Amino acid sequence: MSKNPYQKLSSQRVWQTRWMALREDQIKLPDGSQGTYTVIERPGAVWIVPLLSDGQMVLIWNYRYTVGKWLWEVPAGSIVPGISPEEMAHRELSEEIGGTAASLKQISTFYTWPGQCNEIGYIFLAQGVKLGEPHREPTEVMERHVFPAEKALEMARSGKVADGPSALAILMCAPILASKQSD
């Protein structure tokens, strides 16, 4: 099958907010028919699994206006253009949980929602995190909580961490967490 089976005929940005842009492309499909593909354009985003020196994990209890619920999540945020994913991870740790990390390791990347959105997500494991005062934006309504790593893993495995990318980030770190516990 061809490398790129869709042919772009034209492209137009139709909406823009601080956080995303909406692009409508006219495309030709492999069967020859034409259609509109609406793409949500996003900068990348980072998700950070923060471990304290004693191995405990920090989660946030985050109010999500979109779904009208408080969700368990790991610190995360959109990448500011010009800032590297790693630097952004350090910033979000500081802003959301007042954290400074002794080490930061990129675990994986993934596409958040590739059916409609071009966002790439970066998963980091932050180790040796020290907690200070968070520096949150007015839109960020959240609390900081500390759990034994095994408990946080169980919360991800059971679906209690209902934010999908956060659950994925924790589960992707599971092998490292397990190897640390058996040290």
Next chain:
Amino acid sequence: MSKNPYQKLSSQRVWQTRWMALREDQIKLPDGSQGTYTVIERPGAVWIVPLLSDGQMVLIWNYRYTVGKWLWEVPAGSIVPGISPEEMAHRELSEEIGGTAASLKQISTFYTWPGQCNEIGYIFLAQGVKLGEPHREPTEVMERHVFPAEKALEMARSGKVADGPSALAILMCAPILASKQSD
């Protein structure tokens, strides 16, 4: 902290496609300031981890126009209004891989992207899947591949399944897959 810390002042739908709607709400933040919150409205979606009777897993190699890449994924799709998540899972299995499942079990739910979107995702494990002819839409450009379950799990753990929700779905099924292998 209050149950709902944001106060909605007004709400307007500003864009609509076949797959989503864009809503702009004027809101009052906890600090008293006002702002605009743009919410992407989506019906729910399903992700299905399909296991053949011999325990092998079916993945799709799916072209994603948004990111211009072929991605490893599990069968998935948006929920058609009025159709239950379970029925939708059966439909997507049939459409995308020509699959009929002897049993379908809901494993978990999650929010795909709750910073901007209200979409809820349902994760299903389909067992005893028999493969026939797929019935794909013209927009669906994909191939069907069969892997040993342990190989598919490894692809999720290593980030090779780069579609985030698909990787999450496979990892959420990992405990069941492990228990089957030790039977």
